[in-house]
Amino acid sequence: MSTQAAFAAALLDPQQPCPEGLCSANGADPASRFAVYRNNVQSSLINALADSYPVVVQLVGEEFFRAMAGSYVQSCPPQGPLINDYGKDFAGFIDHFEPAACVPYLADVAxxxxxxxxxxxxxxxxxxSHAQIATALADPQALSELTVGLHPSLNLLTSAFAVVGIWAAHQQDASLVGVDLDHGQNALVLRNGLEVEVFTIDQGASTFIQNLRLGQPLSQALETAPAFDLSQTLALLISHNAITHLHHNQVSP
Structure with missing residues (x-):
């Protein structure tokens, strides 16, 4: 193992000794100074996770979360310089973190x-604009080849649990009273201006939107989606500025 690799490994694992070869200009004990540095690095990464997963923190409590996040930090060190990217696989870690098994919806909330x-x-x-979209949708004959481009921020989540209800409850009084935890929900997430919005949609709407994201023309996207309210779904996308372009595919002769 290289000196750099050994330093990085010891930085994230408090069980490892201080790397060899460290020295201090003022005569302080290198091991003590390294321990302080290691603690600061680990605390910073745990704090970054807490900032990204505030509802997860509320669901399990600060002490449990920091212990769980500490285990994640040790097993999943940062792979890039952007702190916003850190923890992108935290939900997968939670899936296999046995002490969290008593909160089965925790990973999906993450x-x-x-x-x-x-x-x-x-x-x-x-x-x-709404006018541009209305003009494009006004031609019934063109709808079969109309491809809908969606905002880059838009994404979908299907869960066996009431993830949107759980998340929404923790934007207010953090009470889950009245939330049917085992009622599966489909979530639509998008950024409208500077505001990130979360909506509950039914399975048909989720399938339809996913088909659009895959580049399927409007009519084809409808064919494989379970029954849903198309007008309501399009109204949701339009009113929250989720449609960025419309393209009429040319039909081959």
């Missing part, structure tokens, strides 16, 4: 919170 972070930092895109 997935929803991760999508919110991604939406906030997604690229900007100019939405089409």
């Amino acid at each position: 997935r929803l919170e991760r999508l919110r972070v991604q939406a906030y930092h997604a690229a900007d895109a100019q939405p089409l």
